[in-house]
Amino acid sequence: MTEPPHVTETRTAYDTVAVDYARLLEGELARSPLDRALLGHFAELVALGGGGPVVDAGCGPGRITGHLATLGLDATGIDLSPGMVAEAQRRHPDIDFRTGSLAALDLADGSVAGVVAWYSIIHTPAALLPEVFAELHRVIRPNGLLLLAFQAGGFSVRHEQAYGHEVTFDAHRHDPDHVAGLLTVAGFRVTVRTERAPQDYEKTPQAFLLARRD
Numbered sequence: 001m002t003e004p005p006h007v008t009e010t011r012t013a014y015d016t017v018a019v020d021y022a023r024l025l026e027g028e029l030a031r032s033p034l035d036r037a038l039l040g041h042f043a044e045l046v047a048l049g050g051g052g053p054v055v056d057a058g059c060g061p062g063r064i065t066g067h068l069a070t071l072g073l074d075a076t077g078i079d080l081s082p083g084m085v086a087e088a089q090r091r092h093p094d095i096d097f098r099t100g101s102l103a104a105l106d107l108a109d110g111s112v113a114g115v116v117a118w119y120s121i122i123h124t125p126a127a128l129l130p131e132v133f134a135e136l137h138r139v140i141r142p143n144g145l146l147l148l149a150f151q152a153g154g155f156s157v158r159h160e161q162a163y164g165h166e167v168t169f170d171a172h173r174h175d176p177d178h179v180a181g182l183l184t185v186a187g188f189r190v191t192v193r194t195e196r197a198p199q200d201y202e203k204t205p206q207a208f209l210l211a212r213r214d
């Protein structure tokens with residue numbers, strides 16, 4: 001099957017910026033107590049549910065995967081970009097990272113206790129989110145968890161530069177109401193929904209949705 005052009009473009013862009021993205025976002029989580037609180041909440045709920053493997057889908061250089069591991073989770077990372085996977089593996093040699101796509105994960109049905117997709121659905125056009133959520137629903141076990149983070153908005157931005165490189169890609173600022181509705185249709189129950197104002201270099205509010213698979 002031919003790969004959609006936006007997927008090829010996203011991979012190329014992140015392969016190009018991987019090393020500088022990792023360097024520039026280093027320490028970002030330390031400056032974001034709400035982000036850490038939400039990831040901590042996710043980790044505690046996974047533990048309360050008996051534990052099990054969790055996947056950081058669209059893991060980039062593994063900064064969230066590493067944090068989940070420090071919270072005691074059995075975390076692995078998957079990303080579209082081989083450059084990002086190499087950077088993640090270099091930074092976190094004890095964690096398993098591999099290439100893969102949010103829309104077609106190389107994971108068995110119901111095999112994970114939870115998925116974190118931290119700013120990775122931002123490169124999927126809104127019209128294609130249902131197929132991503134169907135795939136996440138397939139791999140998460142019943143009552144398992146899905147945590148999403150994304151820039152809120154309801155519009156898309158074309159980038160021609162990022163992280164010090166000339167790269168072209170689209171970033172979709174999804175509408176949280178729309179995303180929550182799509183999660184419900186896909187078979188998830190949204191249990192936490194929050195937004196915070198932009199901080200530091202951010203330009204838009206940041207949205208976070210935690211959902212349980214039915």
Ligand SMILES: C[S@@+](CC[C@H](N)C(=O)[O-])C[C@H]1O[C@@H](n2cnc3c(N)ncnc32)[C@H](O)[C@@H]1O
Nearest residue numbers: 014058059060079080081101102118119120123
């Ligand atoms: C903004 S970065 C976020 C990386 C990481 N989650 C973090 O917070 O640092 C977006 C990442 O999602 C990955 N990505 C985008 N679309 C994807 C898809 N369809 N499947 C898997 N990974 C994807 C990109 O390659 C990139 O590494």
